Amino acid sequence: MTRSPGDSGDRILLAHGAGGSLMHRLIRELLLKYLDSPELAPLDDAAELRIEGDRLAFSTDSFVVKPLFFPGGDIGSLAVSGTVNDLLMKGARPAYLSLGLVLEEGLPIADLARILESIQRTSQAAEVSVVTGDTKVVPRGEADGVFINTAGIGSILPETNVGGSNARPGDAVIVSGGIGEHGIAVMTERNGLKLGGDIASDAAPLNRVVLPILERFGGAVHVLRDPTRGGVAASLNEIADASHVEIALEESAVPVREQVNAVCELLGFDPLYVPCEGRFLAVVDGAVADGVVELLRAELDCPLATRIGEVSPSDAGLVQLHTTSGGRRILDMPAGELLPRIC
Amino acid sequence: MRTLEKLREPGLLRTLTRRLRSLKVSSPVTLMEVCGTHTMAIHRAGLPSVFPPNLHVLSGPGCPVCVTPTEYLDRAMAMAREYGVMLTTFGDMMRVPGSSGNLTFLRGEGYPVEVVYSPLGALDLAREHQEQQVVFLAVGFETTAPTVAATVKYAREQQLRNFSILCAHKLIPPALEVLLADPEINVDGFILPGHVSVILGSEPYRFIAEKHHRACVITGFEPADVAQGILMLVEQLRSGEPRVEIQYRRGVRPEGNARALKFVDELFEPADATWRGFGLIPKSGLVLREAFSEFDAAERFPVEIEPQPEPAGCLCGEVVRGKVAPPECGLFARACTPDTPVGPCMVSSEGACAAFYRYSPQSRTSKGGSDDD
Incomplete structure (x- = not known):
């Protein structure tokens, strides 16, 4: 294996998911190369969509936190608040969520019930409904307990225009x-x-x-x-x-x-x-x-x-x-x- | 915590930084710190922005990762590839480039590499995975040596046959001796490392003041400590009487920590060691004594390593000797950034290049940042 100095390699590294400069480069140099759209381009927490005159915010997020349960929350509460907050950060009132579950063979049903109960409680607090979903199971060792994806949609409040590029002097x-x-x-x-x-x-x-x-x-x-x-x-x-x-x-x-x-x-x-x-x-x-x-x-x-x-x-x-x-x-x-x- | 609270009191801090800012330094003064924690403390607090124009603070060979040669990393990675050992390391080593990739790449290829916060964490892993050989990458100075010694001793007491260390431990005073013998190095005084000196005491530095006539202050790591240490150094230079003073009185006694020193001496002996940037320095490293050599990973897992030249254009060797400042390296902020480091000074969070890149507005020439205060 030869590599020029300064090369970050030909494989995905954990650092590509850390929210830092390597992740931003991956998004700009690889993802946007194939998936460019005017809605995606601002790279805000949620995309702004205009459908028949309505301004909607749409966002998705995946959750792989380890451990599944931690002081003050769990992967379920995180999966709801993460996406709800991304919609709010676009100035939208969150309305509906989707829920995708990837479960590892052998996960205790009781753990899943605890996570779902937490999803229910957090959704109520966030005033959103889970309206569509999907469940997959993978063999033991091919995931770590539970991975969750949520997507959400909400309507942008009138008179608001928030976005990462809107900061002004003063x-x-x-x-x-x-x-x-x-x-x-x-x-x-x-x-x-x-x-x-x-x-x-x-x-x-x-x-x-x-x-x-x-x-x-x-x-x-x-x-x-x-x-x-x-x-x-x-x-x-x-x-x-x-x-x-x-x-x-x-x-x-x-x-x-x-x-x-x-x-x-x-x-x-x-x-x-x-x-x-x-x-x-x-x-x-x-x-x-x-x-x-x-x-x-x-x-x-x-x-x-x-x-x-x-x-x-x-x-x-x-x-x-x-x-x-x-x-x-x-x-x-x-x-x-x-x-x-x-x- | 009381002392720390006092040291962090914004009023005190600002008084000290005001004194630094208004310091009258008639002829240029160059100080050197020789501890990665100082590098970080100085830059994180933004102290360079308050130094008077004639005062310069260089980073010397104080970052253990930065002075660890490429061959060490190559050896560790070869052990993983040839013998399937699990490598355990402090996080700083993860991205140091060897001649073929680094430890994050190795992990990406599926080899077991675990980050631990203490050598005892590596021992826990060995206990949990008795079928797996676990090698701890022992990189550090006098400060970490006692903990590594304790860990090896526990391993023997617990008869853990699957634990060993790849030792690259180094000693600060021999490196300073070499540095001071170099006529090109122009340093008026040293900000000496607090943590190392908790173990060593002040005695081993006396030659710096007495033989080489340089000012010395053993300094703590709070921004207030560093500011005070610098003020003491400038005062000492003015007095014209170089000596070893202790600013970090809450941690350091002149005689050091005899128990820790004895413990290290029981397990380790000094040996010649290769430093990146310096080459071989006699008696500047630690190796396990014969009685503990069964825990020496280099003996347990012999591998053939080709000597490697430093990466083309990389001036880390000059940087750790204080001969060039990070931006004077042609690779700095161009080919070499914290995401794509070429040399170890950019990898380690305690490296001079990483600190300069992350914290200094002048490092972003392409972005034209400046600090006009």
Whole structure:
């Protein structure tokens, strides 16, 4: 086997699924080569479709999390909130879901029932219905318990126009709560790390938080992103790149729970790269930013919601971190495989 | 945790960085850190953006992955291919290029490769898979050697016949000695590694101050520690009296950790070792003593390895000696990025090139980023 230096090889690596720069290259250089369409091109969390005058959002997501059950959630709740949140991030009210199950021979029926019960409960909370589905079984060893795919559809709220390329100079960046809790909960559960202090996943559908913001602030909300794989760092880099702006992030303002910080320090992670499954980033007109934070904190049960960054003009598409120490540095796209099978 | 909370208090941090920013350095001062954790701490905190223009901080041979030669990786991969051993490693080694791919490629081809967070994790795997030979890639400096020694001892106590280590452990002081003997290297003072010194103490560095007249401060890893360490170094240089000072007082005693040193000495002995960028340095590595050689993977699984030249154009060797800064390498940010690393300084998250690429606005010349503060 010979390889030129710097070549990432001729096979798929775990890093291709990590939400970082290798995954983005795979999408741009291979997937889009064969599957280009104007709806796919923006690479937002959901596609915007226009059918007979209606604006619909359509999204799909697959779930391979290991372990299947973790503090604060399981693969079922994740499969519903993941797709529901992707629709919300396009400014849509989620309505219907499909559910595809790939089951491994030997999976206890009781585990499947527990997952389905969780899907039911999360769907009710998200006010969506599962309306079509599919079930496949593969021989033992050819999957790992359960893999789930969900797709969802919803109607985009009138007066809203959110998308990754809509951030403008003068906008502010808001995060809805503490970051990194999902990644750390799954990670510590998977590795049996006994670290004291319970960190539960933040996985949850965001409809009751996002829809009121869209209803009240409508067109002033420019970008919504749930910082899943690659965390806040990947999401902000995607936004800066797609919108051709610079984002300045104030490190000391980013809410991170103490236990998350402690585990990150132990394992050498930066919380800004650790996935959330029940938080979102909003890039909004600077004039309404404090109002959005106030609404989140006072009425929508997001006590840690904070304004964490500002958008300024620049073609560079970079994210600058203003560190707690008073220094400045780049906040880069993640590289490599940070946490495989986290969602 | 109390001390840490104090050190992380934004007010204190900003006072220290303000002092750094306003430091009057009349003639150029070049400092070198020799620890990957320092590389990361400095860049993650964005400290280079507050250094006065005359102050330069270089990264020396402080990242164990970066100074591990290609042959080591080739040997590990050959063991997996020829004997079917399971390789266990710290995550940093996964993407270091050998002469034919890296460990993630090996795993992609179906060979067992597991990332562990401690050598004891590798021992657990050996216990769980008694039919499988498990090899731990022991790469590190004085800091990790005691844990590896403990792991080998447990393996013997538990009579685990399917566990062994491929040892590339290295010692910092001999490398500094070689570095200081090089007339081309122009360093005024050293930010010495806190963790290594918890084990070693301050004594082994005395030759740097006494024989080579360079300033030395053993420094901790919080941004406040590093800022204070640098301020102490500049002060020491001003005084004209080089010595070994300890900034990291909460961790380091002058005599080091005698118990850990004794433990390491019981299992390992110093041996000549090859460092990427330096070549062979006498007595700069650790090998298992004869009494523990049954745990030496190199003996258990002999393989033939061809010596390999460094990848064409890669200046990692010069980077770890502080001779060139990462952007001076022709491959930097072009052929060599964290996704497609050519040399180990770009692979390891603690490598100088990776830190510079990830954190420094100047690294993105194509994007034209600049830091004007």
